[in-house]
Amino acid sequence: MSAVLSPTEETRHTLTIASDESGMRLDKYLTEALARKFAEEENAAAAPSRARLKQLIEEGQVALEASPPRLLTDASARVKAGERLTVTLPAPAPTKPAGQEIPLDVVYEDADLIVVMKPAGLVVHPAPGNPDMTLVNALIAHCGETLSGIGGERRPGIVHRLDKETSGLMVVAKTDRAHRGLAEQFAAHGRDGKLTRAYKALVWGVPSPKRGTVDANIARSSHNRMKMAALKPRTRRDDEEDDDNAAGRRAITHYEVERVFADGLVSLVECRLETGRTHQIRVHMTHIGHPVLGDPTYGTGMKTRASKLAEPARAALARLNRQALHAWHLGFEHPVTGERLDFNAPLPEDMEKLVNELTV
Numbered sequence: 001m002s003a004v005l006s007p008t009e010e011t012r013h014t015l016t017i018a019s020d021e022s023g024m025r026l027d028k029y030l031t032e033a034l035a036r037k038f039a040e041e042e043n044a045a046a047a048p049s050r051a052r053l054k055q056l057i058e059e060g061q062v063a064l065e066a067s068p069p070r071l072l073t074d075a076s077a078r079v080k081a082g083e084r085l086t087v088t089l090p091a092p093a094p095t096k097p098a099g100q101e102i103p104l105d106v107v108y109e110d111a112d113l114i115v116v117m118k119p120a121g122l123v124v125h126p127a128p129g130n131p132d133m134t135l136v137n138a139l140i141a142h143c144g145e146t147l148s149g150i151g152g153e154r155r156p157g158i159v160h161r162l163d164k165e166t167s168g169l170m171v172v173a174k175t176d177r178a179h180r181g182l183a184e185q186f187a188a189h190g191r192d193g194k195l196t197r198a199y200k201a202l203v204w205g206v207p208s209p210k211r212g213t214v215d216a217n218i219a220r221s222s223h224n225r226m227k228m229a230a231l232k233p234r235t236r237r238d239d240e241e242d243d244d245n246a247a248g249r250r251a252i253t254h255y256e257v258e259r260v261f262a263d264g265l266v267s268l269v270e271c272r273l274e275t276g277r278t279h280q281i282r283v284h285m286t287h288i289g290h291p292v293l294g295d296p297t298y299g300t301g302m303k304t305r306a307s308k309l310a311e312p313a314r315a316a317l318a319r320l321n322r323q324a325l326h327a328w329h330l331g332f333e334h335p336v337t338g339e340r341l342d343f344n345a346p347l348p349e350d351m352e353k354l355v356n357e358l359t360v
Contacts, residue, residue: 013037013087014065022081026072027054029079030062030087046176048089049183061088097126097156099141100133106142107169107343112178112336114143114157115171117345120322124161124170139172146174159183160276167348168199168327173335181335189275196331199271199281200258200347202324202354203290204305206267210257214284218277219248227297228279230287251277253284261358265308266293268355282323293354295323313357320350 015033017024024032031050038047048056054075056062064070065084072085079085105117116135123130126137136156139147147156157172159182173179185195216230223229231248252274259268267290271281282298285291291299294317306314331342347355 011089013089015085015087017079017081017083017085019081021079023078025075026062026077026079027057027075030057030085034087047180049180050187051183053087056087056089061090062086097134097136097140098132099144100137101141102133102135102138104138104142107345108341112175112334113171113173113182114139115169115330115341115343118162118166118168118170118327120165120167120348120350123164125158130164135170143174147172160186162327163279163282163323163325165322166325166327167351169330169343169345170327171330171332175336178335182332185332185335186276189273191274194333196329196342197273197327198329199273200326200328200351201269201271201281201285202266202293202351202358203269203285204266204293204299204302205290206260206264207255207257207269207285207288207290212255214251214253214255214288216251216284216287217248218251218280218283228277228283230283249275249277251275251280251284253281255285261355262309262313265305266358281325293317293324294320295325299323310357310360312360313354316354316357320354322350324351324354326351 013034015030015037017029021029021033027050030053031048034053035047057075058073060071060073062072063086064072065086069086102122105119106114107117108115116139118124118135122138123134124136126132126134136158139157143157157174157179159173159179160170162168162170171182173182185192188195190196214230218228219231221227221229229248230251254272254274256270257267258270261267269285269290271285273280277283279298282292282295286295286298291302293299293302306317309317326345326347328347329342329344331340333339334341346352
């Protein structure tokens with residue numbers, strides 16, 4: 001049995017592209033090749049994710065053996081048969097967020113994972129501007145040192161995220177094995193039938209048709225780098241799905257109107273994701289002319305509509321003070337036991353009060 005690689009050591013791996021692998025994207029090839037290599041060493045849990053490898057490529061950790069060696073920094077580059085690549089996997093960052101006693105609404109927990117209800121206003125992980133008092137800090141205090149942190153990532157156990165002001169269900173890995181299994185399901189975005197996610201959103205107006213699909217690529221806005229923007233979809237090959245360029249990244253949202261309020265001024269919509277892009281629902285609903293209520297980034301310009309609401313509803317919207325978006329359903333296959341797990345969370349109190357006032 002091969003020795004398990006220490007997570008504290010930097011490691012280098014040399015790979016040779018076979019003839020049947022020629023033409024693959026660099027990040028896709030490395031993901032599959034390293035997964036095989038680590039599995040052969042009986043250390044499959046230590047294999048880096050595709051997202052992590054893309055980051056390493058961009059950081060100059062992948063080189064083509066040539067004279068002289070050449071760094072490969074484009075994850076979408078195509079590999080060629082016979083090429084030899086060297087991949088450097090840095091040791092995990094030694095700095096870790098500190099545990100902080102922040103109340104957690106735990107929906108489910110076992111030895112491998114934990115499902116929590118994230119409240120609006122809580123940032124998922126430390127980042128510039130939010131160095132602490134995040135969900136990760138709360139999880140470290142709750143779970144101790146059991147949280148997964150494979151691949152040198154600074155976000156223990158995190159396999160997906162919600163925006164700060166979006167409430168709802170999140171699953172977090174407590175072991176490396178669970179981390180890899182959950183990450184694979186989120187990477188597939190439900191195409192393998194394992195992952196299901198649904199959101200409730202209060203939006204301006206009534207989308208037409210009342211059940212439909214928004215298929216519009218998403219990229220960072222050229223006018224405001226803090227915002228995302230929907231672009232025209234383009235045809236791309238399956239293995240190019242994660243390509244990030246001027247045409248944006250493929251984004252698909254399925255929606256269905258559930259209730260209509262205030263003579264059509266507002267509707268409650270369920271959204272299900274086929275992809276997981278930054279601000280996807282907020283961008284897509286704005287793209288079709290129905291921004292989410294209270295959205296300070298994409299819902300500006302709705303003051304005229306808001307003024308037409310009855311005073312109690314206007315007051316409830318002002319008290320909401322965030323986008324009216326809630327991750328109400330999360331389902332997945334347990335990454336260790338294989339058991340199907342499904343969780344539902346009712347609307348939080350602030351959104352429920354707004355719905356009640358809109359119903360009057």
